[in-house]
Amino acid sequence: MKELILEALRESVKRYPDLVQHLSDKATWIAIEGDLSLWQAKAITQVRNGEPALCEFDSALIPDSVAEVVKNLLAYADCEEQVKQDFIDLKSFVIQPTPNEKRILSRIELERKLTKVLSKDLQDELKKLLNYLGNPPNLSNVPYSYWQTGWKLIAKHAEPILVDFFVSQAIEAMEEVNMAVDVVTLSTDAIQWATNNSEQWLQQAFNKTYEGVNVLVPKAYEEGWTITELAKKLEDYHYSPVRAEMIAITEMTRAHTEGRKATERHYFEQFGVHRVPIWKTANDEKVCPVCGDEMRLDMPITDDMYPPAHPRCRCRINYLAEKFLTPKQRGKWQSK
Numbered sequence: 247m248k249e250l251i252l253e254a255l256r257e258s259v260k261r262y263p264d265l266v267q268h269l270s271d272k273a274t275w276i277a278i279e280g281d282l283s284l285w286q287a288k289a290i291t292q293v294r295n296g297e298p299a300l301c302e303f304d305s306a307l308i309p310d311s312v313a314e315v316v317k318n319l320l321a322y323a324d325c326e327e328q329v330k331q332d333f334i335d336l337k338s339f340v341i342q343p344t345p346n347e348k349r350i351l352s353r354i355e356l357e358r359k360l361t362k363v364l365s366k367d368l369q370d371e372l373k374k375l376l377n378y379l380g381n382p383p384n385l386s387n388v389p390y391s392y393w394q395t396g397w398k399l400i401a402k403h404a405e406p407i408l409v410d411f412f413v414s415q416a417i418e419a420m421e422e423v424n425m426a427v428d429v430v431t432l433s434t435d436a437i438q439w440a441t442n443n444s445e446q447w448l449q450q451a452f453n454k455t456y457e458g459v460n461v462l463v464p465k466a467y468e469e470g471w472t473i474t475e476l477a478k479k480l481e482d483y484h485y486s487p488v489r490a491e492m493i494a495i496t497e498m499t500r501a502h503t504e505g506r507k508a509t510e511r512h513y514f515e516q517f518g519v520h521r522v523p524i525w526k527t528a529n530d531e532k533v534c535p536v537c538g539d540e541m542r543l544d545m546p547i548t549d550d551m552y553p554p555a556h557p558r559c560r561c562r563i564n565y566l567a568e569k570f571l572t573p574k575q576r577g578k579w580q581s582k
């Protein structure tokens with residue numbers, strides 16, 4: 247049935263090309279994707295023959311605005327892979343993400359950036375540690391300063407990303423209620439928070455690593471591991487990309503919470519009213535056992551415990567005026 251409707255849509259657009267401008271993003275994509283893949287095939291053939299990827303394509307369906315973008319992209323494509331990538335990217339141009347999708351995408355993008363930064367820094371710290379340990383590894387070779395200063399460098403790299411996210415979260419919340427946005431004040435809030443916060447979580451992370459290394463190195467000695475085996479274990483337990491990702495996700499959530507809280511302080515200054523913080527789960531966290539609790543989810547926060555509730559928590563908060571609370575929410579709010 248669905249295929250029949252899609253076919254009818256394609257046929258109608260073929261007959262009345264002007265229809266395209268009245269279609270939604272997704273319908274446009276369905277109507278033109280057949281022609282676009284022919285265009286892609288043509289460009290690929292050109293590249294294979296050693297000719298430029300840029301080529302004209304005669305289509306009654308593809309709107310001029312889209313054709314223009316295709317030609318711009320192809321002008322810079324110099325290999326088959328690039329041509330394919332261009333047509334993939336084109337889809338996200340034609341189908342504009344909804345505000346909610348955009349919000350999730352920008353968070354994921356920053357999360358990846360932070361994970362990458364942290365992964366690299368952890369790798370560097372591991373290299374430094376192995377250098378100090380020497381072969382055979384000796385713990386007393388590692389200066390205490392290694393555990394005290396390493397995290398400061400990581401903080402310097404991570405903070406700007408967290409500051410960015412804090413500010414974007416605050417602005418988003420302010421725009422929702424048409425508040426005047428003062429980016430300078432927000433940035434000051436954000437930098438102050440990020441500095442204090444990274445001192446805490448990174449020093450904690452390093453303390454944990456310190457304890458772990460103090461267990462692993464003697465074990466390596468007792469069990470006769472090679473230095474490569476020890477390095478592998480150190481990486482897996484303490485310096486891995488998985489750990490970097492876990493830290494990135496959790497700290498991004500903290501930045502979100504703090505950005506929202508900052509907005510709320512400014513809201514109070516401006517309107518003299520306190521609103522109610524509501525715990526919202528992330529779209530991908532439906533089964534999170536900690537946050538899926540029905541006394542927590544979509545309910546007012548009354549115990550001053552804000553997300554993240556656990557490592558890798560992607561929960562959010564939303565502030566609501568008291569008059570918008572449901573009876574169930576109101577019950578919990580008033581019992582605090």
Ligand SMILES: [Zn+2]
Binds near residue numbers: 531
């Ligand atoms: Zn959560």
